[in-house]
Amino acid sequence: MNRRNFIKNTTVLGAGALILPNSIFSRSTMLRKKVRLGFIGVGFRGQNHLNEMVKRNDVEIVALADPDKRMMASALEIIHTSTNGTCETYVAGDYGYRKLLARKDIDAVFVSSPWSWHYRHGTEAMQAGKIVAMEVCGAMSLEECYGYVKTYEETKVPIMIMENVCYRRDVMAILNMVKKGLFGELIHGQGGYEHDLRGVLFNDGETAYNSGVEYGERGFSEAKWRTEHYIQRNGELYPTHGIGPLANMFGLNRGNRMMYLQSMSSKSLGLHKYILEHEKGGELHPNASISFSQGDIVTTQIKCANGETLMLTHDTSLQRPYNLGFRIQGTEGIWQDFGWGNNEQGLIYFEKKMDHDHRWRNTKEWLEKYDHPLWKRHARSAEKSGHGGMDYFVDNAFIECIKNDIEFPLDVYDLASWYSITPLSEKSIREGGAPQNIPDFTNGQWRQRSNLFGNSNKF
Amino acid sequence: MNRRNFIKNTTVLGAGALILPNSIFSRSTMLRKKVRLGFIGVGFRGQNHLNEMVKRNDVEIVALADPDKRMMASALEIIHTSTNGTCETYVAGDYGYRKLLARKDIDAVFVSSPWSWHYRHGTEAMQAGKIVAMEVCGAMSLEECYGYVKTYEETKVPIMIMENVCYRRDVMAILNMVKKGLFGELIHGQGGYEHDLRGVLFNDGETAYNSGVEYGERGFSEAKWRTEHYIQRNGELYPTHGIGPLANMFGLNRGNRMMYLQSMSSKSLGLHKYILEHEKGGELHPNASISFSQGDIVTTQIKCANGETLMLTHDTSLQRPYNLGFRIQGTEGIWQDFGWGNNEQGLIYFEKKMDHDHRWRNTKEWLEKYDHPLWKRHARSAEKSGHGGMDYFVDNAFIECIKNDIEFPLDVYDLASWYSITPLSEKSIREGGAPQNIPDFTNGQWRQRSNLFGNSNKF
Numbered sequence: 001m002n003r004r005n006f007i008k009n010t011t012v013l014g015a016g017a018l019i020l021p022n023s024i025f026s027r028s029t030m031l032r033k034k035v036r037l038g039f040i041g042v043g044f045r046g047q048n049h050l051n052e053m054v055k056r057n058d059v060e061i062v063a064l065a066d067p068d069k070r071m072m073a074s075a076l077e078i079i080h081t082s083t084n085g086t087c088e089t090y091v092a093g094d095y096g097y098r099k100l101l102a103r104k105d106i107d108a109v110f111v112s113s114p115w116s117w118h119y120r121h122g123t124e125a126m127q128a129g130k131i132v133a134m135e136v137c138g139a140m141s142l143e144e145c146y147g148y149v150k151t152y153e154e155t156k157v158p159i160m161i162m163e164n165v166c167y168r169r170d171v172m173a174i175l176n177m178v179k180k181g182l183f184g185e186l187i188h189g190q191g192g193y194e195h196d197l198r199g200v201l202f203n204d205g206e207t208a209y210n211s212g213v214e215y216g217e218r219g220f221s222e223a224k225w226r227t228e229h230y231i232q233r234n235g236e237l238y239p240t241h242g243i244g245p246l247a248n249m250f251g252l253n254r255g256n257r258m259m260y261l262q263s264m265s266s267k268s269l270g271l272h273k274y275i276l277e278h279e280k281g282g283e284l285h286p287n288a289s290i291s292f293s294q295g296d297i298v299t300t301q302i303k304c305a306n307g308e309t310l311m312l313t314h315d316t317s318l319q320r321p322y323n324l325g326f327r328i329q330g331t332e333g334i335w336q337d338f339g340w341g342n343n344e345q346g347l348i349y350f351e352k353k354m355d356h357d358h359r360w361r362n363t364k365e366w367l368e369k370y371d372h373p374l375w376k377r378h379a380r381s382a383e384k385s386g387h388g389g390m391d392y393f394v395d396n397a398f399i400e401c402i403k404n405d406i407e408f409p410l411d412v413y414d415l416a417s418w419y420s421i422t423p424l425s426e427k428s429i430r431e432g433g434a435p436q437n438i439p440d441f442t443n444g445q446w447r448q449r450s451n452l453f454g455n456s457n458k459f
Numbered sequence: 460m461n462r463r464n465f466i467k468n469t470t471v472l473g474a475g476a477l478i479l480p481n482s483i484f485s486r487s488t489m490l491r492k493k494v495r496l497g498f499i500g501v502g503f504r505g506q507n508h509l510n511e512m513v514k515r516n517d518v519e520i521v522a523l524a525d526p527d528k529r530m531m532a533s534a535l536e537i538i539h540t541s542t543n544g545t546c547e548t549y550v551a552g553d554y555g556y557r558k559l560l561a562r563k564d565i566d567a568v569f570v571s572s573p574w575s576w577h578y579r580h581g582t583e584a585m586q587a588g589k590i591v592a593m594e595v596c597g598a599m600s601l602e603e604c605y606g607y608v609k610t611y612e613e614t615k616v617p618i619m620i621m622e623n624v625c626y627r628r629d630v631m632a633i634l635n636m637v638k639k640g641l642f643g644e645l646i647h648g649q650g651g652y653e654h655d656l657r658g659v660l661f662n663d664g665e666t667a668y669n670s671g672v673e674y675g676e677r678g679f680s681e682a683k684w685r686t687e688h689y690i691q692r693n694g695e696l697y698p699t700h701g702i703g704p705l706a707n708m709f710g711l712n713r714g715n716r717m718m719y720l721q722s723m724s725s726k727s728l729g730l731h732k733y734i735l736e737h738e739k740g741g742e743l744h745p746n747a748s749i750s751f752s753q754g755d756i757v758t759t760q761i762k763c764a765n766g767e768t769l770m771l772t773h774d775t776s777l778q779r780p781y782n783l784g785f786r787i788q789g790t791e792g793i794w795q796d797f798g799w800g801n802n803e804q805g806l807i808y809f810e811k812k813m814d815h816d817h818r819w820r821n822t823k824e825w826l827e828k829y830d831h832p833l834w835k836r837h838a839r840s841a842e843k844s845g846h847g848g849m850d851y852f853v854d855n856a857f858i859e860c861i862k863n864d865i866e867f868p869l870d871v872y873d874l875a876s877w878y879s880i881t882p883l884s885e886k887s888i889r890e891g892g893a894p895q896n897i898p899d900f901t902n903g904q905w906r907q908r909s910n911l912f913g914n915s916n917k918f
Contacts, residue, residue: 188756267766307726351778433894
């Protein structure tokens with residue numbers, strides 16, 4: 001991996017920031033043996049990360065912050081049963097995390113909080129000198145995206161966008177094939193988030209999935225906060241599972257970039273219908289009168305600087321099989337995915353390797369043949385990790401980059417540009433489909449920046 | 460089928476139009492036993508129609524017009540070998556077809572000419588009182604679309620848009636399922652034209668497919684004229700194979716309509732690369748210096764009056780398997796196609812019929828179960844017809860509607876709106892993705908118009 005050679009000086013820190021004990025991702029020769037961790041947000045997603053971390057002997061879990069006492073109890077359970085260790089907890093109020101950030105014995109934090117808190121948690125962590133593992137979502141506003149970049153450039157504290165689908169086994173095999181030139185020059189990509197979340201957005205306030213039609217204060221877990229976005233907003237609310245893998249293949253922010261997008265939204269029927277038809281819902285349930293702004297299907301077209309087109313689909317309010325719908329198409333090959341990453345859940349075609357016969361092949365043989373070196377090496381370690389092993393890789397990369405003082409493969413510029421798709425798509429829809437320019441958060445550096453993701457077989 | 464009750468008077472004809480021998484699609488009780496046919500354009504597509512017509516005993520092939528002598532010879536071959544019949548031919552110059560149109564012994568014409576001739580052939584035929592079977596393409600301009608409607612409304616001579624994919628067996632089975640409510644309320648549809656046409660757009664001037672890198676005057680068949688569109692234009696050049704089937708399912712112009720669209724185009728690499736790599740091409744071939752405007756992938760988002768979204772993909776310059784990429788998604792079901800209409804080339808999911816298990820099923824069983832009555836009845840007749848039998852159905856519908864004095868299921872308003880996607884997508888791309896309003900060619904009648912397609916098991 002290339003070291004970050006444009007960061008020369010780690011002493012230029014923002015107001016209120018701590019001086020870092022070691023220069024991070026600079027040419028420091030002091031490598032960490034153990035990374036001291038804090039967790040902001042220990043709901044189910046934060047607990048996924050905790051489960052990864054408690055397996056490791058190169059981290060120390062110092063403190064957890066979350067105002068949700070039930071989630072905190074579950075998180076402590078993980079720590080106690082897995083490590084017999086203990087750690088400090090901050091559960092008092094929404095701003096308890098600030099006490100965690102004020103500690104001097106924490107190197108890095110995982111942020112797995114509700115979307116509207118990401119910005120505060122992420123930027124305040126950087127300002128406090130804590131390296132950030134930032135969970136995925138879309139930004140609440142374009143200003144947030146600029147703010148992440150500004151905070152990073154002022155503090156030089158790195159932040160990694162934790163997009164686990166970048167590490168999906170089939171996605172990495174395809175990336176491997178893209179890098180080896182099997183697809184020729186890339187022309188078009190598709191991806192998205194096509195996942196029936198109705199049973200996540202509503203529950204009975206006690207158990208997380210498919211258990212009722214409550215949300216907000218009466219809901220549990222994601223239903224507590226995620227559903228409100230579907231009432232208030234209409235856009236590509238969750239762009240990163242789609243754009244992350246595409247970004248690595250198309251070199252976004254690294255030799256290429258997104259120039260503009262245009263979005264379109266269908267009507268909204270799925271969530272209302274779910275409430276009506278649920279055995280605990282029905283026409284007389286108070287939530288039957290809620291009006292949802294979020295269209296059931298939101299599609300977003302994106303034009304890239306090098307002339308390629310990308311397409312994202314947000315599809316989470318209707319019955320459907322899970323399917324991120326990836327498509328990678330170049331001058332020499334095409335891949336179409338319709339599943340959750342199993343090797344046989346896709347179609348592929350390379351005319352020169354297939355007698356120009358114009359017939360799809362199943363992906364299995366190809367994905368096995370081009371299995372990414374990282375997966376070959378770590379498949380066993382990843383076996384019991386979340387989301388089919390993807391979580392092992394994204395978390396491992398975060399820790400290993402810190403330990404080895406190496407630049408994150410997915411950084412603040414990736415975070416800002418991917419997150420920006422959300423407010424820009426909302427604006428495009430509000431304006432009847434008008435195209436929206438996507439800012440160049442790298443300020444011209446995209447031309448020189450190297451594509452780091454998946455270059456190593458170590459992490 | 461409903462009769463066309465809004466056409467009361469067939470005597471209001473445009474200037475220069477002939478008085479029709481019988482009122483067409485009025486409440487005439489004089490049904491035709493034999494339809495007297497002319498053909499304008501007898502290239503390969505016109506010959507497909509000829510092959511269908513020579514099998515029938517309810518038509519009489521009166522005359523053919525085409526300036527291409529080689530194609531005319533092939534067309535006459537079909538007539539002579541199949542029927543021992545003979546017919547008049549018009550091969551002198553581009554305007555020979557006008558002599559055909561001036562004849563009084565022709566009821567209807569098939570127009571299968573190069574795209575830029577459709578408008579003249581179609582509107583002049585209507586003005587001459589000849590019922591028109593119009594082949595598919597996109598319009599050269601929005602004005603043409605208005606012109607078709609104006610000519611029809613002045614002459615009252617019907618024109619049918621001959622979109623054969625509407626009659627694809629899997630497409631009609633899905634339509635059957637949509638009408639039976641299996642998909643619930645529709646939300647989103649996709650389709651397109653994803654067909655590697657490189658070997659069609661270039662040849663050696665003698666044989667049609669994959670034989671060289673010539674086009675225009677030095678090319679043969681479609682390479683003679685179609686390729687020039689890829690040099691001059693950039694848009695959704697061929698929208699009807701995608702929008703036709705979607706139109707029938709979403710009720711476009713019949714209770715619903717397209718409101719606006721926004722298009723995006725990728726860079727153009729495929730055709731240039733084809734010329735470079737072809738054994739008869741190479742860097743030194745004069746055609747290696749041609750610059751193609753048409754992007755390899757053009758995607759078009761369409762918003763409908765009833766809130767649904769549609770997506771079309773034009774993808775004809777790259778290596779790929781044939782795949783129209785249909786997707787039909789409603790509140791209760793989803794279908795995804797990835798082939799050319801075989802029953803097993805698709806995935807489907809209905810949660811209520813599949814234990815809410817979030818798993819795709821292969822389409823085979825479902826498409827067989829819901830096989831459309833029209834296919835059940837006519838499958839044997841269609842067996843040897845072009846494009847997997849679709850051509851039998853579209854041509855049969857045209858002839859039977861005329862014979863039975865029944866309104867065409869796909870009419871001038873469908874033609875105009877589908878064709879309009881092309882110039883509007885070109886304009887959207889020229890304007891950096893700006894949304895374009897799609898005119899209501901029905902002038903408000905879309906609210907009352909009935910959806911006729913596929914309602915009968917007769918034709």
